[in-house]
Amino acid sequence: MSSTTDLPAIAHYDVAVIGGGAAGLSAATALARSRRSVLVVDAGEPRNGPAEGAHNVLGQDGVPPLDLLAAGRKEAIGYGAEVRADTAVAARREGDAFEVDLEEGGTVRVRRLVLASGLVDELPDLPGVKEMWGRKVLHCPYCHGWEVRDQRVGVIGVSPMSVHQALLFRQLTADVTLFTHTMPELDADAAEQLAARQIRVVDARVEGIRDEGEKGVTVVLDGTPEVEQDAVVVAPRFHARADLYVQLGGTVTDHPFGEFIDSDPMGKTEIPGVWAAGNASDLSAMVMVASGAGVMAGAAVNADLIAEDVAAAVDARAGQ
Ligand SMILES: Cc1cc2nc3c(=O)[nH]c(=O)nc-3n(C[C@H](O)[C@H](O)[C@H](O)COP(=O)(O)OP(=O)(O)OC[C@H]3O[C@@H](n4cnc5c(N)ncnc54)[C@H](O)[C@@H]3O)c2cc1C
Incomplete structure (x- = not known):
């Protein structure tokens, strides 16, 4: 279902979503439905992958986790999102944009970044x-x-x-x-x-x-x-996957159960232009909470881009 074509040396999108679990796919769907170009990069290891069924998922209780995500990918792609099976290995700011390098080659240049990379359970x-x-x-x-x-x-x-x-x-x-x-x-x-x-x-x-x-x-x-x-x-320790966030200059926040990327209720982090959603920013988020956080982050990123687009349009009109 995900895209396998080669990326150009630098591929441009409005938004890159790192992670295609419940949070990332929900963010991508909200963005794609807002007619934003969005790329989801997903390494394909959702946290609940080993479980037979996902519970407390309204309307789909007990659904196999990978089936739920396959349906979510299909929906996101149906609205125009691209999903790549790959790992984002590096991220940096380039002027007012971000560049993200992918493990299998190619760089993505985006206006905004959503980190939905989940967490690692330390057993x-x-x-x-x-x-x-x-x-x-x-x-x-x-x-x-x-x-x-x-x-x-x-x-x-x-x-x-x-x-x-x-x-x-x-x-x-x-x-x-x-x-x-x-x-x-x-x-x-x-x-x-x-x-x-x-x-x-x-x-x-x-x-x-x-x-x-x-x-x-x-x-x-x-x-x-x-x-x-x-x-x-057992009670694992929960470590948000925050490598890219740290590369961008962010600091992870300690929690009695591990550490996470701090964000406001819409997922906005301390780094302008970077949002976080799901287990990366909320260690206790279950599937529906992660999905809800993804929708909120997608909506907030879209609103932020609208503000920027409107300001640019006003400037352009004033200069005519
Ligand atoms: C064993 C187990 C059972 C669970 N059962 C339930 C349940 O029944 N009901 C429930 O509501 N919750 C359950 N959960 C919790 C559930 O797993 C989380 O709520 C959910 O996975 C959070 O979604 P997420 O999108 O934040 O992260 P994830 O689902 O973990 O998705 C993150 C994705 O990002 C990818 N990724 C990470 N880093 C990168 C990178 N650098 N580049 C590209 N991709 C990257 C990962 O490979 C992964 O595919 C369970 C958890 C566990 C451990």
């Missing part, structure tokens, strides 16, 4: 976690909590946040175990809350997890017997 470095991520290793009760309702859920403790995760998943199942692993010692309040909700606490370090097929997951512990679970919950 605990334990055997089995990466392999089962998005299937039996979970993080978000709203994404896949319903799917493990009434099942055996083990939370691998990595921070005080793990207590909160255990309490969230306890809403979905009565069988929750918190493995303390590397989290700080539980304070009295946390211990009381866990006990009051009948959440088991196993004070042991996790050495890894093993996929047992239909039987679930085995949690391998340091010095204590293994524990059978149906699914395991």
Whole structure:
């Protein structure tokens, strides 16, 4: 579906959108429907790619994530957006424009830039976690909590946040175990809350997890017997993909869960001409929130271009 033709040495568009996930495709659709020329550059690794279905997506609950994006690409392209399967590797300001270099060759010159490049989930470095991520290793009760309702859920403790995760998943199942692993010692309040909700606490370090097929997951512990679970919950650290933003002179903002590109509610960043949307600027944005942020950023970029076009037209008229 995406374009495979070679780009000219420098290709001109009104806007380049970096990332073709929910945020980027929504921004591109809003821009293309405003008759802006827009190029989406997408490396094709949406964050929820490993998951079977995307939930809490109104009207399409459970849709396979890649199917949702394929439909979004088709819509954006239908309005005239171009989508390229490529990676943007460098960005710089050139006068009042931006230039973006693509990995497979060619440079794009644009008036505005939307960074919708998502984030990287930094997972605990334990055997089995990466392999089962998005299937039996979970993080978000709203994404896949319903799917493990009434099942055996083990939370691998990595921070005080793990207590909160255990309490969230306890809403979905009565069988929750918190493995303390590397989290700080539980304070009295946390211990009381866990006990009051009948959440088991196993004070042991996790050495890894093993996929047992239909039987679930085995949690391998340091010095204590293994524990059978149906699914395991972890709290990743969230790192916005911000390389291009930093190259342009931006600074990422720290957050207790990682770091992100700060922006106003419309996605405008501290760098004039650069917007951010989706997980790149909001670590907790789910699909619909990322999509909404993309639409807002697309609308804001269009309004900004209109202001510039009108000012130029007024100047031109005055000079006649
Ligand atoms: C396992 C898992 C399951 C989830 N399940 C759900 C769910 O059920 N429901 C829900 O609402 N949310 C779910 N989420 C959250 C969901 O993934 C995000 O809300 C959503 O992906 C955010 O969209 P985005 O467009 O910001 O980023 P992404 O979807 O991650 O898209 C970013 C895109 O940008 C591309 N990219 C990055 N850098 C570059 C570059 N330099 N050049 C070109 N392209 C680049 C990436 O390859 C990617 O395709 C889940 C998350 C995970 C991890």
